Amino acid sequence: MNIVKHxxxxxxxxxxxxxxxxxxILLNILLVFSARNSYADYIAEVSYKTGVRxxxxxxxxxxxxxxxxxxxxxxxxxxxxxxxxxxxxAKLIGEAYVNAFNLYGIIAxxxxxxYERLQTVVERNTKTGVGMDLYFAGATYDRHTxxxxxIMTVLLFEGILLISLTMLLxxxxxxxxxxxxxxxxxKTGRRVNRAKLISCILTGLLIYIFLSIVTLLFFFLxxxxxxIGGSSxxxxxxYVHDLVAGVRPFITWFDLNVIGxxxxxxxxxxxxxxxxxxxxxxxxxxxxxxxIGFLIIALINFAIFVLxxxxxxxxxxxxxxxxxxxxxxxxxxxxxxxxxxxxxxxHFEIVGIIASLVILAPIATLSSSRFKRKNLV
Amino acid sequence: xxxxxxEIKKIWNWKILLILVAICVLYYSMxxxxxxxxxxxxxxxxxxxxISMQLKERYGLTLTPEQVEAFIIETEIALxxxxxxxxxSMSVFSEAGVYNIxxxxxxxxxxxxxxxxxxxMYVFESSEADWVGIAVSTFITFRNAWDLYVSNLLRDTxxxxxxxxxxxxxxxxxxxxxxxxxxxxxxxxxEADIFILQTPKITERGIKNYEExxxxxxxxxxxxxxxxxWSLLFQTLNSPSSGFIDDRIAEIGRxxxxxxRYPEQALNRAxxxxxxxxxxxxxxxxxxxxxxxxxxxxxxxxxxxxxxxQRTFGYISxxxxxxxxxxxxxxxxYLATDRMRRVHHLQYVSKxxxxxxxxxxxxxxLSSFVLTTxxxxxxxxLFFNATDVLIWREHGIVSFMGYFxxxxxxxxxxxxxxxxxxxxxxxxxxxxxxxxxxRFSRYVMTATFKAVPTYIALMFLFGFIFGGGGDxxxxxxxxxxxxxxxxxxxxxxxxxxxxxxxxxxxxxLWTTKREQRVDVV
Numbered sequence: 001m002n003i004v005k006h007x008x009x010x011x012x013x014x015x016x017x018x019x020x021x022x023x024x025i026l027l028n029i030l031l032v033f034s035a036r037n038s039y040a041d042y043i044a045e046v047s048y049k050t051g052v053r054x055x056x057x058x059x060x061x062x063x064x065x066x067x068x069x070x071x072x073x074x075x076x077x078x079x080x081x082x083x084x085x086x087x088x089x090a091k092l093i094g095e096a097y098v099n100a101f102n103l104y105g106i107i108a109x110x111x112x113x114x115y116e117r118l119q120t121v122v123e124r125n126t127k128t129g130v131g132m133d134l135y136f137a138g139a140t141y142d143r144h145t146x147x148x149x150x151i152m153t154v155l156l157f158e159g160i161l162l163i164s165l166t167m168l169l170x171x172x173x174x175x176x177x178x179x180x181x182x183x184x185x186x187k188t189g190r191r192v193n194r195a196k197l198i199s200c201i202l203t204g205l206l207i208y209i210f211l212s213i214v215t216l217l218f219f220f221l222x223x224x225x226x227x228i229g230g231s232s233x234x235x236x237x238x239y240v241h242d243l244v245a246g247v248r249p250f251i252t253w254f255d256l257n258v259i260g261x262x263x264x265x266x267x268x269x270x271x272x273x274x275x276x277x278x279x280x281x282x283x284x285x286x287x288x289x290x291x292i293g294f295l296i297i298a299l300i301n302f303a304i305f306v307l308x309x310x311x312x313x314x315x316x317x318x319x320x321x322x323x324x325x326x327x328x329x330x331x332x333x334x335x336x337x338x339x340x341x342x343x344x345x346x347h348f349e350i351v352g353i354i355a356s357l358v359i360l361a362p363i364a365t366l367s368s369s370r371f372k373r374k375n376l377v
Numbered sequence: 378x379x380x381x382x383x384e385i386k387k388i389w390n391w392k393i394l395l396i397l398v399a400i401c402v403l404y405y406s407m408x409x410x411x412x413x414x415x416x417x418x419x420x421x422x423x424x425x426x427x428i429s430m431q432l433k434e435r436y437g438l439t440l441t442p443e444q445v446e447a448f449i450i451e452t453e454i455a456l457x458x459x460x461x462x463x464x465x466s467m468s469v470f471s472e473a474g475v476y477n478i479x480x481x482x483x484x485x486x487x488x489x490x491x492x493x494x495x496x497x498m499y500v501f502e503s504s505e506a507d508w509v510g511i512a513v514s515t516f517i518t519f520r521n522a523w524d525l526y527v528s529n530l531l532r533d534t535x536x537x538x539x540x541x542x543x544x545x546x547x548x549x550x551x552x553x554x555x556x557x558x559x560x561x562x563x564x565x566x567x568e569a570d571i572f573i574l575q576t577p578k579i580t581e582r583g584i585k586n587y588e589e590x591x592x593x594x595x596x597x598x599x600x601x602x603x604x605x606x607w608s609l610l611f612q613t614l615n616s617p618s619s620g621f622i623d624d625r626i627a628e629i630g631r632x633x634x635x636x637x638r639y640p641e642q643a644l645n646r647a648x649x650x651x652x653x654x655x656x657x658x659x660x661x662x663x664x665x666x667x668x669x670x671x672x673x674x675x676x677x678x679x680x681x682x683x684x685x686x687q688r689t690f691g692y693i694s695x696x697x698x699x700x701x702x703x704x705x706x707x708x709x710x711y712l713a714t715d716r717m718r719r720v721h722h723l724q725y726v727s728k729x730x731x732x733x734x735x736x737x738x739x740x741x742x743l744s745s746f747v748l749t750t751x752x753x754x755x756x757x758x759l760f761f762n763a764t765d766v767l768i769w770r771e772h773g774i775v776s777f778m779g780y781f782x783x784x785x786x787x788x789x790x791x792x793x794x795x796x797x798x799x800x801x802x803x804x805x806x807x808x809x810x811x812x813x814x815x816r817f818s819r820y821v822m823t824a825t826f827k828a829v830p831t832y833i834a835l836m837f838l839f840g841f842i843f844g845g846g847g848d849x850x851x852x853x854x855x856x857x858x859x860x861x862x863x864x865x866x867x868x869x870x871x872x873x874x875x876x877x878x879x880x881x882x883x884x885x886l887w888t889t890k891r892e893q894r895v896d897v898v
Contacts, residue, residue, distance in 0.1 A: 016826035
């Protein structure tokens, strides 16, 4: 553990890392300020009084609010609203995708099956009435997009960059300082890489959690949540939009409120960051020049993003590749939902993270074994 | 020169170059290739381009209003004949009781069409009819653009803005707002009735007053192929000669809506926000003089292909991203590698000493120049080979057929040359930054920590300066540019670019000069 501690200290005292983290915080603060919406703030403020479940009682409470521009808007948007999940048929989405992309065979079956399972979620939502949750009423889409599709995505990318750069910096440290012949000739020798792996993963994840906490605290300070934290993200005011299925409700597999969705997103992001950390570890063991290693990681991920649909088309290998870490990152805005036309499996983000870890872990072990035997001269 | 040559060899690391080539190829296939390979597809863009080509072949660089009118009439006749031919040849029309173009036009007035009638209504938008519906809708867009261009340019001028300011200030001050609005409305309606009675173009249709005008207009479809009445009549009532009377009456409706919607406390703010949104263009004297220039000189009569503009400038914007990445990626590790290996100690005790850094700077600039040239040559060759956009090089880009308005007149070729030249400016600016990053990085990886956020920040900055990809109307030196709209200073994008480059140059020279005296051990 001493070595892990020393490796950890080497990383976190790096001025470049500190500068990078400060830059990330400044960028995130800028993004938080750009999310300001006074109408959403008003809804958060009055939500303690009105509650978050629309209906007759909610309408009565809204009528009793102090008259203002926003109280009028809120009343206009919520009075007489109906549950979006009543008579909603999610299976039609699957059929639309199958027709639009000419899917057939097992791919078509999986796609249809996914939306049949989604229909059971719709029925659950109808019973629990989450479609009648307020969220931020007419400001929902903007606020949800800003928090979950902009800020959380930026945090995720920051975490990925941090862990990748940190891992490559750490693994390449002996190469850079020309101390590898000394270090790798010691009793601990090449096992030091295990300590590097542990310290970098820990550092990367801890910094990500730190950034997330700072950013989200700042976000909720500037853009208060009020009682809306308990509102379901599957509210009728929230939606996704795609070219084939059009505008449709935001349906999560689990019943998640806003706070729950934040926590779930942070946890899943940590999983994705871990995948990239291990990928960087593997790359760093094969390529001693960290800079080239970083470019290779960028190239591989860019290729995984570009090649599937352009070369492989809508085939099974393509849909396997959409479970890769980079694809999970790019679909961050629809985590814990059906995922749209690019995925065939429910809970694609969890499946993808686990599958990636299962594939990367043995490769990391083999790479480490190879490195122990590698001729460095 | 020998030293510069060897330093360039150090910069051009074959491993980094290979990776960059692979990334550029992937980037091209994902984000750039479609700008050229959809050139012949039967989409609206192709038809818009065809219209421009026809006009070019017939009239050259510009045309007159009479020529536009003649072209519109001629195209209407040709399209009508084509539609008639299709109607006669396809059974789907006879099954719906449609035997000619008049029967087809009548389908759209039916309240509840039958299945056969629905099918007949939209068969023109299918491959069965060779997508002729797209050609028709493209033509309607062209015709409407012509009919409404001048009045759209002129409508939000300072006179209209001042009228609105006076109107709303009066509204906020009055004790009985509904009465106030009703009085103004009565005055405007009287003014509109007088104008209508004095305008033969309107009265020859049997219209005697404003109410009858909109009853007549309600029966017309602004996007119908069958007749231009809607846009011609709309333009008449929304023109400088009418004092934009229709716009002012529409403001009455808006003001009723605002006093209905906003309670007392919110009305002031709502009005203030509304007026502020309009203020930008209406009181911008540079914009006003430019649109007067466009109208007085007839610059809007240039013949140009909107599609060629969108494709070309969107494509070049993507090239910038490639150049940005390539230069930053190639140059960032350069000096850091030397420092990592302590090679600079050896270099500084040589005869040349620390003046070597000037040679290294020259190597960096030369490398970025060559790299930029290669990227531009390859990407532009691919694009110009796949498309025929260069036939527009002598044509003015501001036109009722175009999609953006530049602050000064440009030809299509001139604008391309400007964007290509600025690519070098961008490249040198990035090279300066990368040089500084590399100098102040102990290891190559720490240089990467600095290079990545720099790249992201520069992408955003250049996005604001040059406008994004696709059909962005926020291009360099246009009135839609984000930085121009924020500052109101004409040419601010160029000023900013040159300033940043000079700043980079200054910082680099300072770094190099500083290197002559700092302690490096």
